[in-house]
Amino acid sequence: MTTDLPLFASAQADPALDKSQFNTRQDELRTALLRAQYEQLSHGKQSLLIVVAGIDGAGKGATINLINEWMDPRHIRTLAFDRPDTADQARPPMWRYWNALPPKGKTGIVFGSWYSLLLREAARKRPRTARIERLALAIRRFEAMLAAEGTHILKLWFHLSRKAQSERLTRLLSSEQTAWQVTPNDRKVHKKFDRLCLAGSMSIGLTDRAHASWHVVPSADDNLRSIRTAELVLAALACAPPRVQPEPQAQPPARVVVTDRLSLQQPARPTLTKDDYDSQIGVWQGRLAQVVRSDAFKNRSLVLAFEGQDAAGKGGAIRRIANALDARQYEIHQISAPTQNELARPYLWRFWHRLPRHGQVGMFDRSWYGRVLVERVEKFAAPSAWRRAYGEINDFETQLSANGVIVLKFWLAIDADEQLARFKARQHSPFKRFKITPDDWRNREKWDAYVHATNEMFAHTDQPNAPWHVIATNDKRTARLAVLKHVVLALENAC
Amino acid sequence: MTTDLPLFASAQADPALDKSQFNTRQDELRTALLRAQYEQLSHGKQSLLIVVAGIDGAGKGATINLINEWMDPRHIRTLAFDRPDTADQARPPMWRYWNALPPKGKTGIVFGSWYSLLLREAARKRPRTARIERLALAIRRFEAMLAAEGTHILKLWFHLSRKAQSERLTRLLSSEQTAWQVTPNDRKVHKKFDRLCLAGSMSIGLTDRAHASWHVVPSADDNLRSIRTAELVLAALACAPPRVQPEPQAQPPARVVVTDRLSLQQPARPTLTKDDYDSQIGVWQGRLAQVVRSDAFKNRSLVLAFEGQDAAGKGGAIRRIANALDARQYEIHQISAPTQNELARPYLWRFWHRLPRHGQVGMFDRSWYGRVLVERVEKFAAPSAWRRAYGEINDFETQLSANGVIVLKFWLAIDADEQLARFKARQHSPFKRFKITPDDWRNREKWDAYVHATNEMFAHTDQPNAPWHVIATNDKRTARLAVLKHVVLALENAC
Numbered sequence: 001m002t003t004d005l006p007l008f009a010s011a012q013a014d015p016a017l018d019k020s021q022f023n024t025r026q027d028e029l030r031t032a033l034l035r036a037q038y039e040q041l042s043h044g045k046q047s048l049l050i051v052v053a054g055i056d057g058a059g060k061g062a063t064i065n066l067i068n069e070w071m072d073p074r075h076i077r078t079l080a081f082d083r084p085d086t087a088d089q090a091r092p093p094m095w096r097y098w099n100a101l102p103p104k105g106k107t108g109i110v111f112g113s114w115y116s117l118l119l120r121e122a123a124r125k126r127p128r129t130a131r132i133e134r135l136a137l138a139i140r141r142f143e144a145m146l147a148a149e150g151t152h153i154l155k156l157w158f159h160l161s162r163k164a165q166s167e168r169l170t171r172l173l174s175s176e177q178t179a180w181q182v183t184p185n186d187r188k189v190h191k192k193f194d195r196l197c198l199a200g201s202m203s204i205g206l207t208d209r210a211h212a213s214w215h216v217v218p219s220a221d222d223n224l225r226s227i228r229t230a231e232l233v234l235a236a237l238a239c240a241p242p243r244v245q246p247e248p249q250a251q252p253p254a255r256v257v258v259t260d261r262l263s264l265q266q267p268a269r270p271t272l273t274k275d276d277y278d279s280q281i282g283v284w285q286g287r288l289a290q291v292v293r294s295d296a297f298k299n300r301s302l303v304l305a306f307e308g309q310d311a312a313g314k315g316g317a318i319r320r321i322a323n324a325l326d327a328r329q330y331e332i333h334q335i336s337a338p339t340q341n342e343l344a345r346p347y348l349w350r351f352w353h354r355l356p357r358h359g360q361v362g363m364f365d366r367s368w369y370g371r372v373l374v375e376r377v378e379k380f381a382a383p384s385a386w387r388r389a390y391g392e393i394n395d396f397e398t399q400l401s402a403n404g405v406i407v408l409k410f411w412l413a414i415d416a417d418e419q420l421a422r423f424k425a426r427q428h429s430p431f432k433r434f435k436i437t438p439d440d441w442r443n444r445e446k447w448d449a450y451v452h453a454t455n456e457m458f459a460h461t462d463q464p465n466a467p468w469h470v471i472a473t474n475d476k477r478t479a480r481l482a483v484l485k486h487v488v489l490a491l492e493n494a495c
Numbered sequence: 496m497t498t499d500l501p502l503f504a505s506a507q508a509d510p511a512l513d514k515s516q517f518n519t520r521q522d523e524l525r526t527a528l529l530r531a532q533y534e535q536l537s538h539g540k541q542s543l544l545i546v547v548a549g550i551d552g553a554g555k556g557a558t559i560n561l562i563n564e565w566m567d568p569r570h571i572r573t574l575a576f577d578r579p580d581t582a583d584q585a586r587p588p589m590w591r592y593w594n595a596l597p598p599k600g601k602t603g604i605v606f607g608s609w610y611s612l613l614l615r616e617a618a619r620k621r622p623r624t625a626r627i628e629r630l631a632l633a634i635r636r637f638e639a640m641l642a643a644e645g646t647h648i649l650k651l652w653f654h655l656s657r658k659a660q661s662e663r664l665t666r667l668l669s670s671e672q673t674a675w676q677v678t679p680n681d682r683k684v685h686k687k688f689d690r691l692c693l694a695g696s697m698s699i700g701l702t703d704r705a706h707a708s709w710h711v712v713p714s715a716d717d718n719l720r721s722i723r724t725a726e727l728v729l730a731a732l733a734c735a736p737p738r739v740q741p742e743p744q745a746q747p748p749a750r751v752v753v754t755d756r757l758s759l760q761q762p763a764r765p766t767l768t769k770d771d772y773d774s775q776i777g778v779w780q781g782r783l784a785q786v787v788r789s790d791a792f793k794n795r796s797l798v799l800a801f802e803g804q805d806a807a808g809k810g811g812a813i814r815r816i817a818n819a820l821d822a823r824q825y826e827i828h829q830i831s832a833p834t835q836n837e838l839a840r841p842y843l844w845r846f847w848h849r850l851p852r853h854g855q856v857g858m859f860d861r862s863w864y865g866r867v868l869v870e871r872v873e874k875f876a877a878p879s880a881w882r883r884a885y886g887e888i889n890d891f892e893t894q895l896s897a898n899g900v901i902v903l904k905f906w907l908a909i910d911a912d913e914q915l916a917r918f919k920a921r922q923h924s925p926f927k928r929f930k931i932t933p934d935d936w937r938n939r940e941k942w943d944a945y946v947h948a949t950n951e952m953f954a955h956t957d958q959p960n961a962p963w964h965v966i967a968t969n970d971k972r973t974a975r976l977a978v979l980k981h982v983v984l985a986l987e988n989a990c
Contacts, residue, residue, distance in 0.1 A: 030926030038929075061822050065814055072929055073810070073829055073860075080823040086581045111822045177777025180784040180819075282672025289675040315568070319560050324675075327556050327606045328575040334568055341836065365568075431525030434533075434567055 005201045008216060011159035016221035029230040030070045036237035037071050037107070044105040044344070046152050048236055051110045053119070054158030055196060056189040057165050058219035063158070064109055066226050067233065077102055081112035090301075090357035092403040093117070094142065098352035103344035104150055114139055115203060122199035123192065136206035140247045145392050147211035147244045148385075149346035154236040155207075155214045156229065157200055162193045164220035210242040249391040266415050266474040277477040284484045285324035291488065292325060292361065296495035300404045301356045304487065305367035308412030309450070310440045311422040313473045317412065317483045318363050330361035335370060347371060347389070348396055358404060367409075368393055372457050377449045390460035401465035406494050409461075410483055411454065411470045416447060418474045500696045502711060506654035509715035517718040524725040525565045531732035532566050532602070539600040539839070542646050543731055546605045548614070549653030550691060551684040552660050553714035558653070559604055561721050562728065572597055576607035585796075585852035587898040588612070589637065593847035598839035599645055609634055610698060617694035618687065631701035635742045640887050642706035642739045643880075644841035649731040650702075650709045651724065652695055657688045659715035705737040744886040761910050761969040772972040779979045780819035786983065787820060787856065791990035795899045796851045799982065800862035803907030804945070805935045806917040808968045812907065812978045813858050825856035830865060842866055842884070843891055853899060862904075863888055867952050872944045885955035896960035901989050904961060905978055906949065907968045911942060 017025075040046060050067070052060050064078050079100045088096045094114065102108040118135040121127055143153055160168075169186060172178040189196065204214045215232050219225040272280075291297060304321070306314040318332055333354050342350040348368060356362035371389040375381035381389075400407050414422070423440065426432040443450065462468045469486050473479035512520075535541060545562070547555050559573050574595045583591045589609065597603040613630040616622055638648055655663075664681060667673045684691065699709045710727050714720040767775075786792060799816070801809040813827055828849050837845040843863055851857035866884040870876035876884075895902050909917070918935065921927040938945065957963045964981050968974035 027926065034926055034929050062818075064822055065817060068827070069810075069814065070926070073827065074831060078822060078826065080826075082823040175777070177774055177781060180781035279672055282670070286672060286675035315564075319564060322560060323557075327559055327573060328577040331573065332563070332568065336569060431522065431529055431565070434529050 005197055007201050007204060008159050008197060011216050011218040012161040013218075014161050014164045014220035015218050015224055017224040017227060019223065022223040022227060025227050026230075029227065029234060033071050033230060033234050033237070036234055037075060040107075040237055041075060041105045046150050046241055047102045047104045047344075048107040048152045048154065048233075049102070049110055049146070050107065050233065050236075051113045051115065051153065051155040052158070053113065053115055053156070054200070054217070054219065055160060055165060055193070057168055057186055058158035058160050058217075059222065059225050060111070060158050062222070063156070063225075063229055064111075066229060067107075067109060070230060071107070071233075075105070076107045076109065079108045079110045081110075081116070087357060090359075091355050092399045092405070094138075094399060095352060095355060097142075098349060101146075101151070101345050101349055103341065105344070114142065115207075118203050118207075119196075119199050122202045123195045125195075127199075127202075132202070132206070136203070137247070139207050140209065141391075141395055143207070143209065143212040144244055144247045145348075145388075145395075146346060147241070148388060150241075151346065152236050152241050153212040154232060155212060156232065157204060157214055157216045158219040158225065159200075159216050160218065160220040162190075165190055165193065168220075209245050211244045213242075246388075249394065266413075266418070266472045267478065270475045270477065272475070272477045272481070274477075277481065280481055281320060281484065284481065284488055285320070287488045287492070288321065288324040288484065291491040291495050292329060294495050297491070298359045300406055300494060301358050302361040302406045302487075302491065303356065303400060303408075304361070304363045305369065305407075305409040306363070306365055306412065307367060307369050307373065307410070307454075308473070309414055309419055310443055311419050311426065311435075312412035312414045313476050313479060314365050314412055316476060317410070317471075317473075317480050318365055320480045320484055321361075321363065321487060325361060329359070330363065331356065332363045332365060335364055335366040347385075348392060351396070355400075355405075368396065369409075369457060369461075372460075373450065373453050376453050377446055390457075393461055394463060397461075397463060397466035401463075406490055407466035408486060408490055409466060409468045410486070411458075411468055412473045412479065412483075413470055414473050416444070419444065500692055502696050502699060503654050503692060506711045506713040507656040508713075509656050509659045510713050510719055511716035512719040512722060514718065517722060520722050521725075524722065524729060528566050528725060528729050528732070531729055532570060535602075535732055536570060536600045540645060541736055542597045542599045542839075543602040543728075544597070544605055544641070544646055544648050545602065545728065545731075546608045546610065546648065546650040547653070548608070548610055548651070549695070549712070549714065550655060550660060550688070552663055552681055553653035553655050553712075554717065554720055555606070555653050557717070558651070558720075558724055559606075561724060562602075562604060565725060566602070566728075570600070571602045571604065574603045574605045576605075576611070582852060585854075586850050587894045587900070589633075589894060590847060590850060592637075593844060596641075596646070596840050596844055598836065600839070609637065610702075613698050613702075614694050617697045618690045620690075622694075622697075627697070627701070631698070632742070634702050635704065636886075636890055638702070638704065638707040639739055639742045640843075640883075640890075641841060642736070643883060645736075646841065647731050647736050648707040649727060650707060651727065652699060652709055652711045653714040653720065654695075654711050655713065655715040657685075660685055660688065663715075704740055706739045708737075741883070744889065761908075761913070761967045762973065765970045765972065767970070767972045767976070769972075772976065775976055776815060776979065779976065779983055780815070782983045782987070783816065783819040783979065786986045786990050787824060789990050792986070793854045795901055795989060796853050797856040797901045797982070797986065798851065798895060798903075799856070799858045800864065800902075800904040801858070801860050801907065802862060802864050802868065802905070802949075803968070804909055804914055804942075805938055806914050806921065806930075807907035807909045808971050808974060809860050809907055811971060812905070812966075812968075812975050813860055815975045815979055816856075816858065816982060820856060824854070825858060826851065827858045827860060830859055830861040842880075843887060846891070850895075850900075863891065864904075864952060864956075867955075868945065868948050871948050872941055885952075888956055889958060892956075892958060892961035896958075901985055902961035903981060903985055904956075904963045905981070906953075906963055906965045907974065907978075908965055909968050911939070913969045914939065 040048065052063055054060055068076055079102075081096060084093070084096065097114050100108070118132065118139060121131055121135060146153060169182055169190060172182050208214045217225055217228045217232070292302070304318075306318060308314055322330060322332065331354070338350060351364070351368045354362060354364075371381055372386050372393075376386040397407050423436055423444075426436045458468055469483075471479050471482050535543065547558055549555055563571055574597075576591060579588070579591065592609050595603070613627065613634060616626055616630060642648060664677055664685060667677050703709045712720055712723045712727070787797070799813075801813060803809055817825060817827065826849070833845060846859070846863045849857060849859075866876055867881050867888075871881040892902050918931055918939075921931045953963055953965075964978070966974050966977050
């Protein structure tokens with residue numbers, strides 16, 4: 001008998017709170033909640049995510065109203081997710097949750113959260129264990145990342161006994177004024193009470209962590225449910241964020257990596273004549289134009305990340321690809337210092353936010369690798385943050401490639417002499433001068449530190465489904481052609 | 496013979512520019528463009544929208560690459576629109592264009608713009624004149640609003656002769672390296688050359704304004720097209736924004752309006768017992784729950800705007816509606832001072848941005864009426880801005896109701912004595928104190944100015960399809976019930 005699950009035992013006793021106790025506690029809690037909320041706002045170091053789940057009819061919906069009434073609603077957002085719509089379906093499943101993350105200082109209440117798939121699987125007559133393990137691990141990694149990036153996560157499971165659920169339905173149905181609150185789904189759900197309990201217990205067991213802990217809220221009595229909810233929210237707001245327990249990394253990169261890939265050979269002089277280049281680039285652009293217009297590509301998308309030393313020719317390589325695409329089919333993202341808005345969210349948010357939908361191409365001129373390159377070398381990110389980023393990035397790219405996104409990463413490499421020559425040429429051109437800043441000269445002085453960080457990046461993030469291509473770019477034409485070929489071949493292989 | 500249209504005569508002479516002239520001009524222009532772009536950025540007073548249209552095969556796509564290469568691409572966004580997807584279809588047609596507007600200081604290049612519908616209609620064998628007039632008027636109003644709100648609009652029509660278009664297709668098709676550039680659509684379009692010219696000429700004639708002017712760019716020759724485009728962009732960036740020519744207002748409000756609606760009678764004392772209220776509110780919530788779950792509502796949406804004096808009970812009225820809805824079906828928007836991000840865009844942007852999709856409910860706790868209330872009284876908006884806002888708001892709401900959105904606007908009215916009593920009660924409650932600020936007391940002193948502005952607002956914006964309901968709220972219960980009833984009856988009437 002699953003209703004005996006120890007996790008839910010005390011909630012299933014359906015405890016209650018009398019009116020006078022409720023009134024006293026309510027006044028204290030509302031005052032404390034507001035104070036804690038303003039504290040959170042003024043610090044701006046943490047956001048709070050309240051994940052709402054539990055037995056149907058236990059008052060999950062009423063919880064939104066409660067929290068909004070008892071706190072300052074201007075700083076709370078309800079993040080309610082229904083079935084994925086077409087925009088969601090054209091991206092990895094986590095896309096819509098990433099997009100909705102509240103900024104630091106604010107609170108989000110999450111309905112229909114990233115637990116939906118796990119709970120549905122766990123509530124099946126014959127749950128598939130491997131799938132459950134996989135879904136739970138993905139959730140744990142996601143939440144560990146959120147927590148490490150300044151999100152406090154509070155997960156509430158609203159619970160009551162089967163008897164109380166049944167009585168509630170009967171009571172509501174007995175009056176015209178309340179019968180509408182009972183949906184056809186509620187009755188169906190009542191029949192599945194035991195399976196839901198089991199699914200809840202299993203999901204909670206697999207995902208309960210100090211930094212993202214589950215709390216069972218007894219919900220048969222409105223007074224008690226309200227007070228308990230408010231107490232838990234208050235505790236989450238008022239306490240220091242718990243230490244993050246790291247999760248095992250998604251998967252170690254499976255490719256054998258040349259440890260020092262940047263010591264690659266640059267061609268001594270241009271290997272392609274202008275005429276050869278023009279004719280070849282046309283042919284490959286034609287193949288690119290054809291494959292991105294294919295039916296197969298309608299269910300895929302293409303993400304290209306371009307990294308490399310300053311002046312290595314990222315912009316030029318990107319434009320040669322863009323030339324073969326329809327303007328409505330691609331977007332180029334110039335990644336530089338994050339905005340306030342971006343800094344207030346987990347690091348990868350701004351890249352998730354820019355993900356192309358199926359049938360589309362997103363090209364990143366500098367990318368999510370900034371964290372393990374410039375942010376590392378310039379010490380914008382703490383060592384714990386950039387070390388953790390390798391796993392987060394692998395996770396990110398694994399989600400992309402598992403969901404139809406073709407991911408290619410290019411490192412455009414010039415040598416120091418050629419860079420110097422290009423810097424000087426830029427400085428002498430009135431309309432290229434803007435491309436060169438004091439930062440560029442400073443970065444040159446840190447050449448070795450960047451080479452070191454880059455090689456370490458290759459070693460950690462060169463995955464079969466999201467490979468790095470290192471391209472020697474002292475000769476621009478050969479380099480542009482090489483990039484284009486890699487893109488075309490990967491697309492033709494996949495579509 | 497439509498190819499004799501005077502507008503296109505000089506472009507159809509297919510003029511060209513030789514290589515050496517191109518090189519000289521290019522250097523000057525690139526330098527000047529960059530300087531003008533940085534000037535625009537540092538001022539942050541204007542954004543630039545470049546609308547790209549014209550004959551197919553005239554190099555519209557190449558223009559994106561050109562502008563991105565010749566200017567600093569970090570401050571340019573390509574806004575390319577294909578057929579509307581499901582998220583677009585669930586909102587008024589202009590929604591996606593509003594959403595994409597670049598902030599001040601930045602440049603947007605618009606492909607597949609708000610001219611698509613007009614051009615398609617004008618290119619029909621038998622264009623429907625009335626529809627063309629209507630579409631053109633909507634565009635003129637939209638652009639006048641953008642211009643008045645700090646957007647510089649440059650509209651480019653890329654043009655070449657039928658002969659040059661034909662030669663271009665033949666040339667491209669003659670080589671394997673370039674044949675891919677010719678799409679099946681291009682050949683179809685060639686056949687329709689005359690009709691496209693006529694459609695372009697008609698559309699340009701109807702929408703050419705000093706503040707949003709059209710320019711025909713001769714495009715048979717790549718050199719000339721590039722230089723001419725760059726010159727036009729430079730002129731738009733470098734010149735002071737032209738004076739806005741106002742457009743006639745969408746439609747005068749058709750309802751007869753009581754001129755002084757705020758002098759309404761407040762009930763002397765509560766007219767509803769607690770029991771009566773509880774039973775009635777349940778019944779009406781039930782009807783609400785039913786109608787928003789109906790099939791008919793799947794193609795409608797509901798937008799509720801709540802305005803009223805401070806402490807008039809907006810939050811309480813909104814919660815009584817939210818109680819009958821599924822958490823995934825509604826969103827409550829607390830509107831207060833705009834963020835930096837919002838200030839950098841036209842005023843109505845933040846409301847368009849929050850529009851619910853079909854099947855959804857959006858409730859605005861304070862709304863787009865802020866401009867003609869608080870912004871007017873507190874002088875945050877210039878008189879020209881808030882006077883213009885009446886027409887812009889009527890336009891906005893007309894677009895909503897024309898596209899399946901049910902719009903209701905509530906003014907919750909208390910009298911000055913009741914407000915004072917509520918302010919004092921709030922100050923004495925430890926958890927309601929946060930709701931009262933020095934601003935609230937200051938606003939009270941401006942009671943008469945607000946009454947004046949409010950009555951003027953009613954007179955200008957009380958439309959049959961977006962009516963104002965003025966609700967006396969000294970008695971909270973009666974007021975909440977009245978709001979709920981208006982919402983339910985409007986929905987039942989529409990669904």
